[in-house]
Amino acid sequence: MDQDFHKIRRLPPYVFAEVNNMKARARAAGEDIIDFGMGNPDQPPAEHIVEKLRETVLDPKVHQYSNSRGIPGLRKAIAAYYERRFGVDVDPETEAIVTLGSKEGLANLSSAITTPGDVILVPNPSYPIHQFGFIIAGAAVRNIPVEPGQGFMKALERAVLHSVPKPTALVLNYPNNPTAICVDLDFYTEVVDFCHFHGIYILSDLAYAELYYDIAPPPSILQIRRAWEIAVEFTSMSKTYSMPGWRIGFAAGNPQLIGALARVKSYLDYGAFTPIQVAATAALNGPQDCVDEVRALYKDRRDVLVEGLAAAGWDIPAPDATMFAWAPIPPQFADMGSLEFSKFLLSEAKVAVSPGIGFGEHGEGYVRIALCENAHRTRQAIRSIKAVMGLGNKKRALTKRSKAAAE
Numbered sequence: 001m002d003q004d005f006h007k008i009r010r011l012p013p014y015v016f017a018e019v020n021n022m023k024a025r026a027r028a029a030g031e032d033i034i035d036f037g038m039g040n041p042d043q044p045p046a047e048h049i050v051e052k053l054r055e056t057v058l059d060p061k062v063h064q065y066s067n068s069r070g071i072p073g074l075r076k077a078i079a080a081y082y083e084r085r086f087g088v089d090v091d092p093e094t095e096a097i098v099t100l101g102s103k104e105g106l107a108n109l110s111s112a113i114t115t116p117g118d119v120i121l122v123p124n125p126s127y128p129i130h131q132f133g134f135i136i137a138g139a140a141v142r143n144i145p146v147e148p149g150q151g152f153m154k155a156l157e158r159a160v161l162h163s164v165p166k167p168t169a170l171v172l173n174y175p176n177n178p179t180a181i182c183v184d185l186d187f188y189t190e191v192v193d194f195c196h197f198h199g200i201y202i203l204s205d206l207a208y209a210e211l212y213y214d215i216a217p218p219p220s221i222l223q224i225r226r227a228w229e230i231a232v233e234f235t236s237m238s239k240t241y242s243m244p245g246w247r248i249g250f251a252a253g254n255p256q257l258i259g260a261l262a263r264v265k266s267y268l269d270y271g272a273f274t275p276i277q278v279a280a281t282a283a284l285n286g287p288q289d290c291v292d293e294v295r296a297l298y299k300d301r302r303d304v305l306v307e308g309l310a311a312a313g314w315d316i317p318a319p320d321a322t323m324f325a326w327a328p329i330p331p332q333f334a335d336m337g338s339l340e341f342s343k344f345l346l347s348e349a350k351v352a353v354s355p356g357i358g359f360g361e362h363g364e365g366y367v368r369i370a371l372c373e374n375a376h377r378t379r380q381a382i383r384s385i386k387a388v389m390g391l392g393n394k395k396r397a398l399t400k401r402s403k404a405a406a407e
Contacts, residue, residue: 010135015358019342023352034381037352039177039323039370041242043297045283046290049241053279062278066271069262070098070250074277077284078250085209086220094255095228097262098280100272101249102207102234105261106171107133108268109203109232109251112260114139118168121159121200125178125356125363130171130205142167143360146179148187153194160198170195173205175218178359178368179326180319182212188221195230201257202231207249210240210291212321213299222253232257239323240291241283248272248280298323301371304378312386316369325369327353330389338367348391349384 019037026033044050056062069075075092082090090096099105106129114120116138122131124143131141142163144155159167172191174183195202204221212218221227232253238244251261271277283290305325306318316327333341338355345351345367354370356363373381 007136011132015339015355018339019346019352019355022343022346026346026350031350033346033350033352034373034377034384035352036369036371036373036381037354038372039239040372041239041244041294041323042372042374043242043294045242045246045279046286048286049243049279049283049290052282053275056275056278059275062274064274066274066277068265068269068271070096070271071274071277071281074098074250074281074284077281078252081284082220082222082252085217086223088220088222090222090252091255095258096250096252097258097265098272098277099234099249099251099261099265100247100269101238101244102205102236102251103129104247105234105249105251106130106203106205107136108264109257109261110134110137110139112264113169113201113257115168117165119159119163119165121156121167121170123171123173123176124361125359125366126171127173127177127205128359130173131360134169134171139168143362146176146181146362148174148181148183152187153190156191156194160200166198167200169201169203171203171205172221173207175208175212175321177205177208177322178324178354178356178363178366180322180324182215182218182321185219185223188219188224188227192221192224192227192231196226200230201254202227204231204233204253206233207236208239208322209235211295211298211323213295213302213319215320218321228254230254232261237280237283240294241280242294243280243283246272246276246280248276298371301373301375301378304375305369305371305382308379308382309385312382313389314385323371325371326356327367327369329365329367332389334365338364342367345385345388348388349381351381351384 075096078096079090079092082088110133114137118139120134120139120141122141123146145151209218221231234251236249314330319325329341338357342353342355354368356366
């Protein structure tokens with residue numbers, strides 16, 4: 001039976017798939033591809049976290065169904081983290097919940113609070129689930145700028161004035177994936193006041209809160225007292241503790257939103273495997289020098305990448321946070337667009353990056369480079385990129401020559 005399902009029709013082609021398919025074919029052919037595409041941490045978790053998992057999994061009692069809200073010990077650890085890191089009190093019973101990573105939490109809350117036809121405000125460019133979680137749930141998405149400032153606030157004002165129906169929710173993500181933009185508490189305060197006045201919920205993705213370098217620790221929107229009336233915040237342990245495959249994260253905030261997420265989750269999953277939750281508790285409650293080491297590792301990789309590409313003739317800004325560099329396409333390749341430029345780097349330099357267009361139309365002109373290869377591999381990639389940079393200059397010269405001949 002040939003049937004085109006409604007929700008599948010609403011999803012656009014997955015832009016990253018084109019590069020991923022090329023990458024898979026190249027590797028199948030035996031080529032060595034240096035992969036800066038997916039933000040996939042390459043380091044193992046700290047030994048005390050792995051040891052707690054190993055110890056717990058041997059207990060025959062932990063292999064039953066778990067608790068979809070999260071085991072009590074982990075929810076208490078989440079509350080302790082918020083108090084320690086942000087000076088915020090969280091009730092582990094009503095204001096915290098464990099999720100299968102921040103992505104699952106965002107998708108399930110989107111389903112819980114969305115009525116078909118609702119308008120949701122999402123910055124562009126953005127991590128795809130920020131938009132498509134709501135699109136899958138039947139909402140219409142209105143894009144706003146990702147950069148903080150008056151342009152952001154004016155876009156919010158226009159959205160409220162011109163959207164029918166009035167926007168239901170706003171998605172925030174700072175430090176931002178893919179752009180690495182950061183914000184301060186003054187920005188959060190202004191946004192919370194605006195959304196509180198207009199009755200708009202806020203979903204904040206704080207997955208990269210611990211990966212910061214030359215700035216003060218990024219704040220939480222929950223440090224704004226009024227945010228508790230309208231906001232929920234998602235955090236992932238994938239990046240902070242190098243646990244991406246474990247699929248564990250959490251949300252904290254407004255009890256009504258947390259309750260809605262819990263209700264939907266109770267129908268869809270039984271929660272993460274209990275030993276993983278126990279190990280996650282050990283991660284949050286245990287020594288945090290492993291987080292410092294992860295942060296130092298990504299900072300070193302960032303410096304190697306930025307300095308090396310500058311020497312190769314490609315100037316990119318050094319990100320203040322996240323594990324990504326948001327790199328403008330070099331001028332000599334600008335007319336290719338981000339998707340074709342990504343394919344060019346893959347085919348000619350054997351280096352994979354993510355095309356900016358995959359994060360939304362305003363990501364065009366950029367590529368995202370993940371800091372997920374070690375310094376040696378990063379230097380190897382820089383040498384390869386430097387070798388092909390001249391191809392762009394040659395291409396530009398040939399184009400100019402062709403235009404001159406035509407005239």
